[in-house]
Amino acid sequence: MKILVKLVLIVFVSLYVFSSCESCSGNRGKNTKTIVREKIDTVIVEDTKEKKITKVIYDTVFIAIEPDKMKDETEKEMTTDPLPSWNDTPSKQEIINFVKAVTDMNSRFYVKPGDRIAAFDQEGTLWPEKPLYFQIEFMFDRIKELWPEHPEWKKDRLVKAALERDIEKIQKAGSEGLFRLSTLTQANMTVEEYSEVILNWINKAKHPETGMLYKDMVYKPMLELIAYLKDNGFKVYIVTESGLGFIRPWVKQVYGVPVEQVVGSRRRLIWKNKDGKHVLMRDKEILFINDKVNKVISLEQIVGKRPVLAFGNSDNDIFMLRWTNEGEGRRLVGLIHHTDAQREWAYDKDSKIGHLEKGLDIAEENNWLVVDMKKDWKSIYQ
DSSP, rough: HHHHHHHHHHHHHHHHHHHHHHHHHHOOSSSSSEEEEEOOOOOSOOOOOOHHHHHHHHHHEEEEEEEEHHHHHHHHHOOOOOOOBSSHHHHHHHHHHHHHHHHTTTTTTTOGGGOOOEEEETTTTOOOOOOOOOOHHHHHHHHHHGGOOOOOGOHHHHHHHHTTOOHHHHHHHHHHHHHHHHHHHHHHHHHHHHHHHHHHHTTTTTTTTTTGGGGGGHHHHHHHHHHHHHTTOEEEEEEEEEEHHHHHHOOOOOOOGGGGEEEEEEEEEEEEEEETTTEEEEEEEEEEEEOTTTHHHHHHIIIOOOOOOOEEEEEGHHHHHHHTTTTSSEEEEEEEOOOOOOOSOOOOOOOOOOOSSSHHHHHHHTEEEEEHHHHHHHEEEE
């Protein structure tokens, strides 16, 4: 009985498909064309068991499409370049091949949209870090702005070094000196007040060497990569040593990434009643520096999923890149190598900022992608 029912079903569906095709062919001519698309991974022709025949019929779709439109779509797919600011080098092709592999449902490397997590370092990966990290440049500008209001700073050698942009003295002061400058310029205000200060700065401040707005110095090839990933169902996170409060006010405007997808260093916030309203005040204490292995810890605690793609540019990013690379399935791990002294800066193992030495060796051992800025990028900035 069951076999009889299945045979009737097969004949009925076959007749329906045949009539559909006849209907389509009746409309054929200069304007239409019938196309058959298979939704299943493979069609087994030799196996004529009823289940297989039924499955093939149900998984086949007959569509009438205008040839001109089909031609346009095909040409568009062939000519649209998702990464136009990248030269046609192996680096670009490796990225495209990876994205195709993990987004193709027929691929053995397919990754579900909810698991397509991409993590990007910021300094030196998405925008420059020379001659200093941009958040330090902000602190220098903020010191100049606040200087008239603080006569007690006149005898402060560290403040004087910041006013004079004496990078050597600032570096000698080490982390302790930077933390103190950070407290002077970024604490004792509400989160809203700080956000407003940052927005005013990012929209007006210019780089001391290029004369460009800092926000215009984002690497164009990396913006294209972020957009390409988002278009293909990836959730993009910016994983940076910079403070959350420093990045969040403008991250959507510049990168197209929502504030909740920024993973950065965190300052202690204090709940206070200010003028009858409750506010969060930025305290002087920094709770968490999001650098080195802490980037991995942050990703696990905040995101809860291991990235399938990650990019960095220095030895400080090795932990995050290893963590990504050691996951199951196909992975793409990349290092941005600063090799273009004319259009940007050229540096690696001899630089204190963005030091890259071990990372290059590890990349070679593990077949990571190393993006050569000079060879792989047509243009640097927007």
